[in-house]
Amino acid sequence: SQQGEEDPQALSIQEGENATMNCSYKTSINNLQWYRQNSGRGLVHLILIRSNEREKHSGRLRVTLDTSKKSSSLLITASRAADTASYFCATDGSSGAGSYQLTFGKGTKLSVIP
């Protein structure tokens, strides 16, 4: 079953606005990652946040992680038309035995209108 679930499923904003996407998961994790996928293309890794971190920044991206609520958010500030893409969260479960499986959510489709 899906581990990460993004919310909202789709988001449309004006260029220059901030975009916030949320991800919830069900089991304990080692880390949580965010990926971006342009239409018909492969995924691009954006940022990884470990379970002992609460916030991480990378350029215009800000990721938060709340392990008590089993949730994460991705904030894109001062959005640009080029940010239009689908955004996925992926979790690496802390199974202890070592898992090669990142579990991906269904994604949030972000549209930034120029």
Added chain:
Amino acid sequence: SQTIHQWPATLVQPVGSPLSLECTVEGTSNPNLYWYRQAAGRGLQLLFYSVGIGQISSEVPQNLSASRPQDRQFILSSKKLLLSDSGFYLCAWSVGLAGGSKFFGPGTRLTVL
């Protein structure tokens, strides 16, 4: 720098025909390699992963198989395609931590008619 190639980019195949999708990685040695499938409106589903030549692990039972004949080559195959095999197939690689960052190829869009 590392790059990952997949081909073909798109493929239309009839039901019952064989399949061979190829993925190669450059600029790294002994990568972990992965095949994912992304159905329309769905998240990614891990199909196979490999930690070394000839070592394949399957995550879900299905009509597909994978092989790793060389360190940086990963092949996804089927003897007889089903309609349900249609989707977007993504190859990825990683090093180090099993749950660490993965780097994806451009994908192959497979349509089975």
